Amino acid sequence: MSAADRLDRAMRLSRPDRIEAADGEAEIVFTDAGSVFVALAPASLAERQVSGRLGGVATHVARLRSGSGIAGGWRLSEGLRVFRVLAVDDARRRSGLVTCVLEEETG
Template structure:
């Protein structure tokens, strides 16, 4: 069985878009870019330090096909659950997969 065979969850992938109003206010909205198949697992690390401060709590790790355009700040969603992408590691792209460190968002 290949690594791609483990991609057993269908999740919605969304990219952040910054919308700026004429008065200078800005907000981030998420634009759905489609359905991707993901292998999702709990993270082995509890938190990540970035420049001496907590950059986010890594709750899950996801693997998906390396041809998928994804970057930090994007979002993966499955039903009522949403996950913010903290980091993307494409070192495994030769195997056809990229690994993402995720933080599950709470309502």
Template structure:
């Protein structure tokens, strides 16, 4: 989606979720994701890979490019979710073409 994106391509409704760390009684922390807003997005799969999880199980990793309107606040480490899917934002590029869109590289999370 490096080309100019039309507003009609933004057909996926996603919630923007900011991670918020909360201290627990044992001196650790829990990370909760708080919805900060909703937006329309264009989603395109960029690459596929495999990796081992903590239990040495093989799992798939799908990396996506997600285009959002630039009036949304999102940063690396945040999540985008909607339609039964959840994406972890890896990086965010500001609009440089004056088109008013943010381009996010994201990894789809399972479970």
């Protein structure tokens, strides 16, 4: 494993769950999916527009072991920092890793 792939940060993984009420209202809540070790680095990607609006600003790239089920819309968190998963690339799945493009959420 190269230095760039060193999984040296313990982060919490959360998956989105849609909760629907009997009256038809729905909300997204995040359910803790456990702890994962991550290699986190700043992204060198620019923001982009999707259908005339900002689709997200890639602020970081994370690598973690495959098999977590992580997908776009999930969250990774470390203390007070929260990162929304914009996209997941599993092209390196054979090496046992997936790469996630993240946006750091601001409160």
